[in-house]
Amino acid sequence: MDHPLLNAFWMMLWFFLWIMWLFLLFKIVMDIFRSHDMGGWGKAGWLIFVILLPFLGVLVYLIARGGAMGERDMQEATRREKAMQEYIRETAGSGGGGGSNVDQLTKLADLKARGELTQEEFDRAKEKLLAG
Template sequence: MNGFWNFFWLIFWAFAFVAYLMVLFTILVDLFRDEKLNGWWKAVWVIFLIFVPWLTALVYLIARGRGMAERNSRSRETVPEDTDYYTHPTPSATPAADIQQAQELLDKGIINANEFDALKAKALGNRF
């Protein structure tokens, strides 16, 4: 029975340690993401996180928790909702621009002559 409780406490303390590391890294990321905070204050927070980690983490979460939530929500707003933007490139205005882009790819060796001909035919075929 003693082995079970030793295992139980090992799991408990491992979970607590991983949770603490997650909080610590979240604080560090938030600290360096904050544009309003002076570099000296960032250094002070980091020094206190090193020497008095549990108390500093608790004080940081209480004192700057609202700002953490705002910075986190602002960072999510920069990601566009429309994933089509990443999967479908914007077509150019003219077939000449498409052919010029394909020619540059051919010159750089990224595509071969057959692929260039296919892109050229596609550029000319889509416009007429």
């Protein structure tokens, strides 16, 4: 008997599995290039294996190196977060507010108050800070 609803279900299931496999394939290719513990020949070998024998290559890669994929993702996320925070600090410090100069002047004043800087050293550092 012909069951069009069941056929539609199977077609959607296979389409979903195909999309998931493509997503996994792209994730693995990105992981190959992101991996710092492999040399160029290792990366080329895995890439050729994954492209020439896609289903087998993806499964073998997941078995061999899948455990560390999450760690590499976390390292990349941490690196990006640090870069973003550094960019924000640099941008906010050099923006119109002059917050970094105020902070440095406060530090200089504290050093002078503790007696670690003489008045002459303080004045020179303050001039240099305000000029540049």
